[in-house]
Structure formats: structure tokens, C-alpha cells
Amino acid sequence: MGRSLALSLVLAGVVATSPPATADGGTKIRRTSYGIPHVLASDYRSLGLGLGYAFAEDNACVMADIVVTLSAERSKWFGPENLDRDLYHQRLNESKVVEREIPAQSRQARDLVRGYAAGFNRYLSQTPNACGGAKWVRPITELDVWRRAHQIAGLTGSEGFHDAIAAAQPPGAPVAATQLVQRSEQRPGSNGVALGRSATAAGTGMVLGNPHFYWGDDYRFYQHHLTIPGELNVSGAGLFGVPLVNIGHNDRLGWTHTASEAQTMTLSKLTLVPGDPTSYVVDGQAHKMIAEQVTVGGTTRTLYRTPDGPLVEDAEALQWTDTTAYVLRDANRGNLRVIDQWLAIARARSVPDLNAALVRHHALPWVNTIAADATGTTYYSDVQVVPNVTDELRTRCATGPNIGFVILDGSRASCGWEGRLSASSLPKLVRNDHVSNMNDSPWLANPAAPLTGYPSIVGDVGTERSARTRMGLDMITSGTPFTLSSLEGAMFGNRNLTAEQGLAAVVAMCQANPTLPASDGRPVDVRAACATLSTWPGTGDTGKSSRGAYFWRTFIQFTGRAGATRWLVPFDPADPAHTPRGLNAADPGVQRAFADAVRAFEVAGRPVDLRLDDVQQYEGIPIHGCRGPEGCFNVISVPGAPQPVGPITHGSSFVMAVELTKNGPRMSSLLIYGQSADRSSPHHTDQAHLYAQKKWVTGAFTEREIARNPDLTVKVLRG
Structure with a gap:
């Protein structure tokens, strides 16, 4: 490497020991202990190629299954009990909402997605009997990957209501309304802690990321490291099926996310025209619902919507009656900007950079951000996509039933909302001691500096915090400066x-x-x-x-x-x-x-x-581990008796403790359920055995650390 190139890499914020990618523009996949891939490429398309290939080696069958869902083919391959979910996705696909948004995404994002699909397909072409030769396994397309990104963006909105949307029918229709189950402790959650220079022994920044997510195959995390010399160098984990690091670190910044209390969608309560349950009244004028014929296999069902969104129904509070119906409006509909948002986060090298990236793209869905940098500055932010529902609008227009969602009066045009809340109206906090979030509202991100003044749709103020939040605050305010080792110990102390x-x-x-x-x-x-x-x-x-x-x-x-x-x-x-x-x-x-x-x-x-x-x-x-309502930080959500004992469905998943030193990051991690959902893989249970012993995987970030790993393997993808 020449002196000028080395200097340019340092100035660009990439460790100067990173070598160039292969001379022919190929991609290197270096795997270190526990099957963690470190993908080195010369451009975004090649980077996506390497990650897509590595992910397919570990989880081809899960990705193929995800694509079956997104293609509205579950009932075709896995039985009629999947019909409602297929109807939801078929209707979404026929709307072309994803296709319309793809051209607006950056060239880097489109190249990354294109390469990811190509890498996955290259693995399939080399593995003709993948998934036992199952007929539902097929090559994926770029559109499949974009649909997956859109699905994740809508997880706390439309995607979380898919059955209730597909089952919404006028009174007397032969389709039974679904039971809308609120997951509470089973919903996406997390703990996030950032420690600053006054709270750490070395006077630098530290981050503890502890997402509480589903253990089911569709929403697992996958750990990886992505490098384009001079452009990108980020390590961490991303949800299955997206070519990103969602939670992770680079050489100067570490960050994590927690599920936000902010509501990303609203419901509108419609007043129906007497005698016509598919027409509704706005400001005294009758409007006909939009009826759409959706066909899956041999079944056709009429689904209804208004210009604001689909009708939604459950068997209890949100019943479609002769007088009332409900419409769901999702602020993340069409949000493909999440790819560029997480790329911008990965390139940020300080708290100010991170804040600028969040404000500029303003595309995070349903999550808080907790971060620290190498200067020992910490940051909390709830800059994400939130419906533009001000307190004035909510006071004037809110109606019942009280089921934990914002429900607005759909009979008045003035009760609608447009766009999202501005980044300036959403809570942010910069500190030198600590910030945290354990899924309560932003109010006590740091109890010494309570956050107030944000719209109530973001969360409440002055109310009781969960037992898990109180435990987390007690852990990080013990008064003893943290080291990486003591942070690891606090994570797995399993206090109750x-x-x-x-x-x-x-x-x-x-x-x-x-x-x-x-x-x-x-x-x-x-x-x-x-x-x-x-x-x-x-x-x-x-x-x-x-x-x-x-x-x-x-x-x-x-x-x-x-x-x-x-x-x-x-x-x-x-x-x-x-x-x-x-x-x-x-x-x-x-x-x-x-x-x-x-x-x-x-x-x-x-x-x-x-x-x-x-x-x-x-x-x-x-x-x-134990449950959050007990006051446990390390959450494993297995309910108490008399519920039947079953597999773990939710809780701590990818755990990351990183210290941002002046000489580079020091990181420990655990992906509790392993890199692969395939039971035959050596990386299906290897990290679970470590977790049982409260041991961690030492991160390899620099080229020297990767090269010295005793389990290093290298694969080069050319062309």
C-alpha cells in the first residue's frame, strides 16, 4: 500500500491496515471463530455479493421461506391456515408500493441489494439439493430483498396487523375476525446502554446492545463484518434477509437500538352510512370504500380500504359493525429508506455524525438509538418515523376504544395527519456519563436530565417505569466506573x-x-x-x-x-x-x-x-435469564405456570459489549442461538454453549485480529 493511499484511508476513517480487495474486483469472505463472516470488497455490489453468499451458506432455507411469505405463497406450499397472511401480502404486492420506491434509493443501496441477491443465488446454483431439494426454494430477486426491508420497516405497523387486515369484512361476511393479540413482553424489545467518559475506567465510550427479539427463524439476527476500504468498515448484526448491520460499531462509534414507545401508525374510527357498511361519512359527505379483489390460489376475497389505508378488524375491540369500522394508517408504508439510513449510521464516526445521519435521512422505523463514541460522548435519540400527530390534534380528535393505540375520529377531515413528526420535535440527549433505554418512553434516558416536551404519541412522562428499566438504571449508576469486563458481568449477572x-x-x-x-x-x-x-x-x-x-x-x-x-x-x-x-x-x-x-x-x-x-x-x-416483569435485565421470555413449557420464542438474542478506545474498538459478543438456524450446522448451538457458561466471543475487527484468528478460513468470489 502506497503512502498516499494509506494516508487517505486514515483520513477517511478506515483502519489503514485494511488491504485492498482482490485485484479482479472479487470479494473475500473471511470466517473467524463461530462462523462469523468478514466480507471484504471493492464496492457495494461486491460487498452485497459476499454477504448474500455467506448468509446463504448458513441460512438459505430460512431466506427461501421468507421469500415464500413475501411472495404470498405460504398457503400453496404450507397449507390453507396461511391464507390470511397470503392475502395480505398479495394485496401489498399488487399495490406496487415497493416497486415505486426503489428508484428513489441511492445507487449504493441499490447496488448492495443487487449484489446480495446475486450472492444468495450463486450459492443456490452451486448447491442443487439445498433444503433437501424442496420445490419452494428458488433464486431470489432484488425485489424480494426490498420487500423484506419494507416488511421489517412495517413490523410494528401493518405487518404486525396482517391477519387483522386480511380478515376485515363487513358485517355478515363469512370470514371470522381474528383475535388481535398484543404481545407485550413478546413484542420487539431491547436494552440499550451507552457509557461516557465519566462512567468508564478508561474515560472513553462504551455501548451495551441487548436486543430482545423473536427467536423464530424469520427474525433472527446474523452477525457479520462489512468492509470497503476507504468507504465502509462496520461490524455487528443485522436481521435475516437485509444486507446491513443494524446494531454494531465501526472504529470510532458504537450504537444499538431498542423498540420505541412511539407509535408508528394510527387507527381511524369510521362512522358508517346507515344501511351501507362499506360507505363512511366525512364532514357529512358519504364516501364509498375502495373494494379490491385479491386472489390467492383458488380463493378470492374482497378487501377494503380508504385513501388512508386498509380496513382492520379483530374479534373484540375493533369489530366492523353496522355503524363503525377502523382504518389503519402506517407511517412506514413505502419506507425503503431504511437501507440508506443504516448505511449512513455505519459511516458515522462520532456522536455529531450520527445525529446528522439520523436527522438527514429520518428513516429509522420503530426504534430508539443509543450510542457512544471514542471521545466518551454518549447519545440517545428517538429520531424515527412517527406519524405527524401533535398533542393538539390528539386532544381534539382522539376517540375510543382505549386499547393502547392512537385512534382518531375518521368522520372529520381535520382529524387526519400528513407526513411525519419533524426530527426537531423528537427527543435527543447528549451526555458524558450515560444514557439508556429499556423500552419505556424517552423520559428517563438519563434520570439526571429528564426529557420532556415531546408529543405524547412518542411516549409518556412522569409515569411508573417498568421493573426492567429500574433494574437497568440501578446497574449503570452503581458508582463504580465500568470496564469492558464489568459491563459483561453486569449483562449476565441475572439480577432480579x-x-x-x-x-x-x-x-x-x-x-x-x-x-x-x-x-x-x-x-x-x-x-x-x-x-x-x-x-x-x-x-x-x-x-x-x-x-x-x-x-x-x-x-x-x-x-x-x-x-x-x-x-x-x-x-x-x-x-x-x-x-x-x-x-x-x-x-x-x-x-x-x-x-x-x-x-x-x-x-x-x-x-x-x-x-x-x-x-x-x-x-x-x-x-x-428471566422475564422483564420480574425486574430482569437479561430477558428470556418463558411464561410461568400453568402455561405449557415450550421453546424459547423471545428474549436476548445478539448481545454486544464494545469499548471505543483511542486505539480502536474492543468488542465482545454473543449470538445466543448461533449463526445458523440449520440444526445440522456446527454454528447452530456453538454460541449457546458459550452463553450457558457466561463466556463471550472476542471480536475480530482489524486485519491483524482477523488474520490471527485460529479458525480463519478464506473464500474468494470472483466475477
């Missing part, structure tokens, strides 16, 4: 806030009351459960000491029922990080919850001293 604040009192209560009344008034012998809790250390660790953890989970779940005054010290908005606290074991409702929990174990046929190992497993490997 409700146990810390109430276990001793509950044990004393049940020891004094060996029989307690259940909610139905019948006495329950609680001695066995009490004895189990008396020896439990109060954490989400697995092993012999975990007996009692699963019972505590069930008990805490039951204390949330009406009639229990759970806390000795209630919530105090003047001390929101430390209240409420002190489980009120003397409360009759709490005592009934204890007895009900014992009864639930009896009904489920499980012993009260069941180990956590027996209910939290991945491919037979015990998985430590």
Missing part, C-alpha cells in the same frame, strides 16, 4: 429486582402462614413452595440454585392481578428510578397470589421446586 426487594419478606410471610387462602377462598398448603424460595438466591441463573426461580416468576405474574397492593413504597414521580419498591408481603392480595401460584403448579402437574434449566432450554442447552 422484585426478588431483591421482596424475597426475604415473602419467605418470612409464608413461613409464618403455612396455609394461605387462594382467590376462590380455599386454603392452600404453601410449605413446599416456601421452603424452595428460602434456598433460592434470587437470580435468573440456571443450575441447582435455580430451584425457586420459576415459581417466583409465576407468583410475580399473579401479583399483577387486580386486588393486590404490590408495593410498600408506591411510585413517586420525584424518585422514578427507585419507586415503587418493597414487595408488600402482608397484603391479602399478594398472599392470595402466592396461594394461586402454588395451585397453578398443581394444575400444571409440576413441582414447585422445578429448576430453571427444565423450562428454559435451546436444543437441550440450559439458558439463563
Whole structure:
């Protein structure tokens, strides 16, 4: 490398030890331990080629399955129970919303997507029996990849309502309305922490990324490292099917995301024309709904919409009646800008750069951003796509039912909204100590500098924070400066806030009351459960000491029922990080919850001293962690009894701890379920075994670190 080229790479923010890509413009895929690919290319198309090929080596069948969904072919290949989902996607595809937006995306984004599809297809062409020769496996197109990006952008909007959209029918239609299930702890979540120079031992920036996401194949993370010398050098993880790093770091900046409390869509309550349930009234004028014939296989269904969006219906609060119907309006409809947004984040090298990238593109969907840079500056932002619903509009136009979504009066034209809230109206915070988010609103990103003044559709202010938020704030304000090692230890400490604040009192209560009344008034012998809790250390660790953890989970779940005054010290908005606290074991409702929990174990046929190992497993490997409502930071969402024990569906997934030093990044990570969803792959459970032992994978970022990896393999894709 010549002196001038080396200098230009330093000035461009790329580690000068990065070699040029192969001379013929080919692409290098270097894999280090645990199958992590480091893709080196000379341009975006070649970079996409390498990532698409590497991803296909690990997860070709999952991507093929995703494409079946996006192509509205699930019922064709996997049964009629998939019909509603196919109807949703077929209608979306016929709208051409994705095709219309592709030309507006940057050349780099289009090249990256083009290369990704080509790389995936190259692997398929070399592997004729991929997925056992299943007929539903086919080469993918660039459009498939763009559709996947659009699907992810709409995850908390239209995509999350796909069944309710496909099932929306006028009264008397022979299609049953779906049950709109709110996932609560099962929805996309996350913890994000950024530590600044006053909170770290080395006086630099650190980031802990801990997304709580679905463990199902469609929404796993894939870890990778992407390098175009002089242009891009980013490492981290991205969701399956998109050629991006969503959460990660470069040489000077680290960032993560958490699911935001901001609502990315609204509902409009329509007033229907008497005697005509497919017509609605706006400002006294009748309008006919737009009826669209959608055909999947041999089934044709008429689906309805207005200019604002599709009709949506569920079996409870959002029923389509003779007088009322509901329309969903998604602010992320047509949002393909997410590709360029995450590329701009990856190229940012400081907190000011990151803020500028978020404001310029203003395309993040449904996530907060938490970041730190090598100067020890931290940053919180909720700059994302949010409907332009001001508090004035909401006050004037909001209507019922109260189901946790913004519902506006669709009978008045003045109650509509256009565009998105401006970046200047969305909350941001820069600090030198710390910022964090654990899925509550932006208010307490840093309790020393509460954020206020943002529109209420973004989130609330002055309300009780979740037990997980309070645990996270306690972890990062302990007063001891963090090192990378201590940050790792905090992540897997598996503390349980409700146990810390109430276990001793509950044990004393049940020891004094060996029989307690259940909610139905019948006495329950609680001695066995009490004895189990008396020896439990109060954490989400697995092993012999975990007996009692699963019972505590069930008990805490039951204390949330009406009639229990759970806390000795209630919530105090003047001390929101430390209240409420002190489980009120003397409360009759709490005592009934204890007895009900014992009864639930009896009904489920499980012993009260069941180990956590027996209910939290991945491919037979015990998985430590606990649920957010217990006050656990490291979330593994397996519900308590009497729910049947099944596979882990949600929780900690890709975990990243990175320190941005003056000499480059130091990073530790774990992709708990491994790089591959294929059970025959050596990278399906290898990191789960590490996780069970609370061990981490040491990141390889520089060329020297990659070259020295003992498991290094290199593949070159030419042409």
C-alpha cells in the first residue's frame, strides 16, 4: 500500500491496515471463530455479493421461506391456515408500493441489494439439493430483498396487523375476525446502554446492545463484518434477509437500538352510512370504500380500504359493525429508506455524525438509538418515523376504544395527519456519563436530565417505569466506573429486582402462614413452595440454585392481578428510578397470589421446586435469564405456570459489549442461538454453549485480529 493511499484511508476513517480487495474486483469472505463472516470488497455490489453468499451458506432455507411469505405463497406450499397472511401480502404486492420506491434509493443501496441477491443465488446454483431439494426454494430477486426491508420497516405497523387486515369484512361476511393479540413482553424489545467518559475506567465510550427479539427463524439476527476500504468498515448484526448491520460499531462509534414507545401508525374510527357498511361519512359527505379483489390460489376475497389505508378488524375491540369500522394508517408504508439510513449510521464516526445521519435521512422505523463514541460522548435519540400527530390534534380528535393505540375520529377531515413528526420535535440527549433505554418512553434516558416536551404519541412522562428499566438504571449508576469486563458481568449477572426487594419478606410471610387462602377462598398448603424460595438466591441463573426461580416468576405474574397492593413504597414521580419498591408481603392480595401460584403448579402437574434449566432450554442447552416483569435485565421470555413449557420464542438474542478506545474498538459478543438456524450446522448451538457458561466471543475487527484468528478460513468470489 502506497503512502498516499494509506494516508487517505486514515483520513477517511478506515483502519489503514485494511488491504485492498482482490485485484479482479472479487470479494473475500473471511470466517473467524463461530462462523462469523468478514466480507471484504471493492464496492457495494461486491460487498452485497459476499454477504448474500455467506448468509446463504448458513441460512438459505430460512431466506427461501421468507421469500415464500413475501411472495404470498405460504398457503400453496404450507397449507390453507396461511391464507390470511397470503392475502395480505398479495394485496401489498399488487399495490406496487415497493416497486415505486426503489428508484428513489441511492445507487449504493441499490447496488448492495443487487449484489446480495446475486450472492444468495450463486450459492443456490452451486448447491442443487439445498433444503433437501424442496420445490419452494428458488433464486431470489432484488425485489424480494426490498420487500423484506419494507416488511421489517412495517413490523410494528401493518405487518404486525396482517391477519387483522386480511380478515376485515363487513358485517355478515363469512370470514371470522381474528383475535388481535398484543404481545407485550413478546413484542420487539431491547436494552440499550451507552457509557461516557465519566462512567468508564478508561474515560472513553462504551455501548451495551441487548436486543430482545423473536427467536423464530424469520427474525433472527446474523452477525457479520462489512468492509470497503476507504468507504465502509462496520461490524455487528443485522436481521435475516437485509444486507446491513443494524446494531454494531465501526472504529470510532458504537450504537444499538431498542423498540420505541412511539407509535408508528394510527387507527381511524369510521362512522358508517346507515344501511351501507362499506360507505363512511366525512364532514357529512358519504364516501364509498375502495373494494379490491385479491386472489390467492383458488380463493378470492374482497378487501377494503380508504385513501388512508386498509380496513382492520379483530374479534373484540375493533369489530366492523353496522355503524363503525377502523382504518389503519402506517407511517412506514413505502419506507425503503431504511437501507440508506443504516448505511449512513455505519459511516458515522462520532456522536455529531450520527445525529446528522439520523436527522438527514429520518428513516429509522420503530426504534430508539443509543450510542457512544471514542471521545466518551454518549447519545440517545428517538429520531424515527412517527406519524405527524401533535398533542393538539390528539386532544381534539382522539376517540375510543382505549386499547393502547392512537385512534382518531375518521368522520372529520381535520382529524387526519400528513407526513411525519419533524426530527426537531423528537427527543435527543447528549451526555458524558450515560444514557439508556429499556423500552419505556424517552423520559428517563438519563434520570439526571429528564426529557420532556415531546408529543405524547412518542411516549409518556412522569409515569411508573417498568421493573426492567429500574433494574437497568440501578446497574449503570452503581458508582463504580465500568470496564469492558464489568459491563459483561453486569449483562449476565441475572439480577432480579422484585426478588431483591421482596424475597426475604415473602419467605418470612409464608413461613409464618403455612396455609394461605387462594382467590376462590380455599386454603392452600404453601410449605413446599416456601421452603424452595428460602434456598433460592434470587437470580435468573440456571443450575441447582435455580430451584425457586420459576415459581417466583409465576407468583410475580399473579401479583399483577387486580386486588393486590404490590408495593410498600408506591411510585413517586420525584424518585422514578427507585419507586415503587418493597414487595408488600402482608397484603391479602399478594398472599392470595402466592396461594394461586402454588395451585397453578398443581394444575400444571409440576413441582414447585422445578429448576430453571427444565423450562428454559435451546436444543437441550440450559439458558439463563428471566422475564422483564420480574425486574430482569437479561430477558428470556418463558411464561410461568400453568402455561405449557415450550421453546424459547423471545428474549436476548445478539448481545454486544464494545469499548471505543483511542486505539480502536474492543468488542465482545454473543449470538445466543448461533449463526445458523440449520440444526445440522456446527454454528447452530456453538454460541449457546458459550452463553450457558457466561463466556463471550472476542471480536475480530482489524486485519491483524482477523488474520490471527485460529479458525480463519478464506473464500474468494470472483466475477
